[in-house]
Amino acid sequence: MIKLGSLMLDDTDKKRAKKTSRIPGAHKIKDKASGNYINGQQLVFLVLVTDTITVPVGFRFYVPDPKLSAWRKQNKKLKDQGVAKRLRPCAPAPDYKKHPTLQMLGLEMIQQFTEQFPNITIKSVLANALYGIRSFMDQAAAITGQNQVVSQLRANQKVLSKNSSVSLRDYFLRSQGVEQPW
Known part of the structure; x- marks a missing residue:
């Protein structure tokens, strides 16, 4: 079991x-x-x-939400044409239920x-x-x-260790880790 x-x-x-x-x-x-x-x-x-x-x-x-996809496509087209952001239509509210x-x-x-x-x-x-x-x-x-x-983490990400910010690479270089029993 x-x-x-x-x-x-x-x-x-x-x-x-x-x-x-x-x-x-x-x-x-x-x-x-x-x-x-x-x-x-x-x-x-x-x-x-x-x-x-x-x-x-x-x-x-x-x-994906088809309304949001259509808006992204239209927004990209208008952006490529140089239309200012304030003149482009706003993104529709996502329908997270559907x-x-x-x-x-x-x-x-x-x-x-x-x-x-x-x-x-x-x-x-x-x-x-x-x-x-x-x-x-x-x-x-x-x-x-x-x-x-x-x-998933990236080596250049920062983590908080002993009240200081350090890169993930440096953290694992100086820390051996803690073994956990299954």
């Missing part, structure tokens, strides 16, 4: 055909490999990692997992840099009851 584990959250793009009108959630996404745009779906998934097994425990499709952000989808899955499996203690939540915003990290910590919410 699983009693302890870490939750890992990530997202991935799934390429689809050129004509995707019949594929739910398909939209234009930037292909990281080529730099071009492709039609595809974006998936957010949650995995439980224990010392004996790794199990996928949830996934959601991400669909089109939640990637972070919202991740938090929803974490919440659902902790409610369905209250007997599993979550040791930590791990996520990539996209989820490194304070609101996500604070909410994930509150949901799981853990302070160990880790996102």
Whole structure:
């Protein structure tokens, strides 16, 4: 029986055909490999990692708000034409109920997992840099009851250590870390 584990959250793009009108959630996404745009779906998934097994425990499709996407496209076009910001239309209010952000989808899955499996203690939540915003990290910590919410860090980022700001590289050069029992 699983009693302890870490939750890992990530997202991935799934390429689809050129004509995707019949594929739910398909939209234009930037292909990281080529730099071009492709039609595809974006998936957010949650995995439980224990010392004996790794199990996928949830996934959601991400669909961007079409009104916001259309505004961004129009705004970029007007910006390229040299139209001043004050003369361009304002961004529409996002509809988070119909089109939640990637972070919202991740938090929803974490919440659902902790409610369905209250007997599993979550040791930590791990996520990539996209989820490194304070609101996500604070909410994930509150949901799981853990302070160990880790996102991808860069070597040039600053951390607070002994009341002074130091680069992450320097911090790990001088700190051996603390071993934690599973």
